[in-house]
Amino acid sequence: MKASRVIIFQPTLPSYRVDLFARVAEDLPCQTEVWHSSAQLGVLTQREERFAWERRLPAMRALLPGLDWQPGVLTTPVGPGDIVVLSGAPRNVSNMLMLAWARWRGARTVWWGQYWSSTSRTHRFLLRLLLMKLSHAILFYTDDEVEAYRNGLGRGDRRPVDALNNGINVGPIVAERAPYVPGQRPRSLLFIGRLTEKAELGTLLDALARPELADVRLEIVGDGEERSSLEEKAARLGLTGRLAWHGGMTDERAIAAIANRCRLFVYPGGVGLSLLHAMAYGLPVVVHDERWRHMPEIAAFHRARCGLNFERGNPVALARAIAQALNVTEVDDGWSVAAARVAEHEFSTQEMARRFCRLLQRVEAGEDRHAATS
CATH class of the missing domain: 3.40.50.2000 (Glycogen Phosphorylase B;)
Incomplete structure (x- = not known):
């Protein structure tokens, strides 16, 4: 040049x-x-x-x-x-x-x-x-x-x-990533991202209050202006004991300790780079179905076909999608393999x-x- x-x-x-x-x-x-x-x-x-x-x-x-x-x-x-x-x-x-x-x-x-x-x-x-x-x-x-x-x-x-x-830089994630065997992981969900209005995390809290997800936990990695109101909503819904608020972090080893024990990544709002972070861990994904209400990185999900969609803003549909994805317990989970491959080779x-x-x-x-x- x-x-x-x-x-x-x-x-x-x-x-x-x-x-x-x-x-x-x-x-x-x-x-x-x-x-x-x-x-x-x-x-x-x-x-x-x-x-x-x-x-x-x-x-x-x-x-x-x-x-x-x-x-x-x-x-x-x-x-x-x-x-x-x-x-x-x-x-x-x-x-x-x-x-x-x-x-x-x-x-x-x-x-x-x-x-x-x-x-x-x-x-x-x-x-x-x-x-x-x-x-x-x-x-x-x-x-x-x-x-x-x-x-x-x-x-x-x-x-x-x-x-x-x-x-994102997937090197540190690959170094910390544990093998994904869904049947050997607890029924835990990962949310990673800033707690803003765009994330629509309240929809996920409503879904977790549904009876079909009564035994499901949520690990929340991130912080933001919506945290206080979300904590209040979780308390009203009786979810406090099933949520872990980890706050914002960039230490990949600390994030890996959380992500490696989760079964799915769920982002109810307009997802962006958080999607690639979770996919690099080989986590299947649940996101809403309105393509142009996401950030551009949703292209990685469509490229990998590594999870399920739900009707945006509908906690009943979200709960149904999560329950369906949690039922996938095979050792060789195609969603996980596709997610990790696309994150490592196409969106790094x-x-x-x-x-x-x-x-x-x-x-x-x-x-x-x-x-x-x-």
Whole structure:
């Protein structure tokens, strides 16, 4: 690659992104810089280690409701020979301006973001499409999004369009993962993720109160603003003795001690990277059936076919799906094998880094000559 620098702007740098950027920085023959702001995401942003490729920006600021500004983005020097990769969130005004400024300065640009997710709204989606038009290349989260774009609004777009298949670093998980023998595990469920409204964990609590799940336990790994209200609801439903609240954690050995004793992973709301975390442990999955009310990582579930769906927001349907999945007790459980395989080989940070570099090579090779200006 002949680029002088690859400059990547991110809102923040959570722990699950570190391995990706470390691999990219190692694989690229040019200087790599990852510019990011600090943020309060609990254990995900509580780290002291600094990296040679890491650059700090001041904290993000809110301009208006729904619009953010990242100080320092527009004063970062860019020019000919640089490739600038920008987060595609349309609420980040500074990124929108940098996308245009970098092009004017002669840099090549990559728009990196989600095509559609559980948090998308029509007006932001349309703005996202406009921002894509300014870039030399597009990098989506998953192959499913590339297909949706190519078959729809992106039909005829001849720029480089690729996907990372967004995942996590599965190496530490594989090292700690125990063999999955469902009949030898207790009737315990794993929920891992932030306790937010998006998770819809209240639906799972209602399902656990159903008689068919009377002997089922729930292990909750994660924290967030909904925890207090969820604990109160659990007490009202008489579930307190069947729930374990572990809080947020990033120590994989501690997480493994919990995940390795669970039979299923259940996420009642719009699931994202938590799905890949559980699948890497070989856990079968129960998630709701509205594809576009999930985050893009739901593509891994559809790729693996490693569990069951239920009608979103329906605790009776959720309880029925959990009960059905718990009845699978064969030693050679195909769901577990498929989940682990897809997480390890198709949605890992190793694969993400390979795809990231592949797209940048295409941009450097000049495949953007047909960039959508017509």
